[in-house]
Amino acid sequence: MADRVDDLGRLRIACELAALCPPSETAFSVGAVIVGTDGRELARGYSRENDPHDHAEESALAKTAADLTGTTIYSSLEPCAERRSRPLTCSELILRAGIARVVFAWREPSLFVEGEGLERLRAAGVEVVELPALADLARAPNAHLLG
Template identity: 60%
Template sequence: MTDHDRQWLEAAIALSYQSPPVSFAYAVGAVVVGPDGARLATGYSRETDPYVHAEEAALAKLTGADLSRATIYSSLEPCSTRRSRPRSCTQLILAAGIRRVVFALREPPLLADCHAVELLRTAGVEVVEFPDLADQVRAVNGHLLLPDQSP
């Protein structure tokens, strides 16, 4: 964990506020950062359609790029189960070759049973969690979560 990780994760959380609130999904922001520390792409929930997830939106902007040394910062643990698309965000991250994921809040079991941390680590991906930023993610998702609700 570095100060840069915290800064990029805070940027992802800030992006999540652009997500239109809906009753069936969380508001999430994501930033993909290259090995040199430069931002490669951003995304947020419902950026391009009512069902797009933040990580999906960011990764779609980087089709064909070598992301093997990139880090994806997501305000919420990437989904591991998906009803609205054929592949979960965890599957998209793995397919993109990203080897490092940083997030603030594990997905609460309200909408799905998420196992992204375990799936990513099993695949050899470094997973870093900043639980001290989780309350900020809960706040943007107040339409679904109470501020003190624990996953």
């Protein structure tokens, strides 16, 4: 498993990546980092990085051909469980990739869809860790959406 001692550090990187997202009035700005079982970073991504519909987890997953079985993904926002722009949600992509652990900072508010990623991932046997100490950092690039 990835070095759990550095969960806050890895999650902080994901939260900082969210600040790179092109602004949107219809989607959250999110960052994601995938870490291998040996603790090495495998990929990182952020929302709308290459396409207006890209989610952060999706962007990071697209950058690696590594076997992701047992890895950890850090995401500034709870991975989505409902999506209108693509056929697969981030939760489904994470499950299909074999990622064993998800660490996130901020639960998805019901602004666009209902946030149920945590529940779906846990129900599928994924270890899900919420670190709300970084929620303010995750919310910052989304302040324009939150009023």
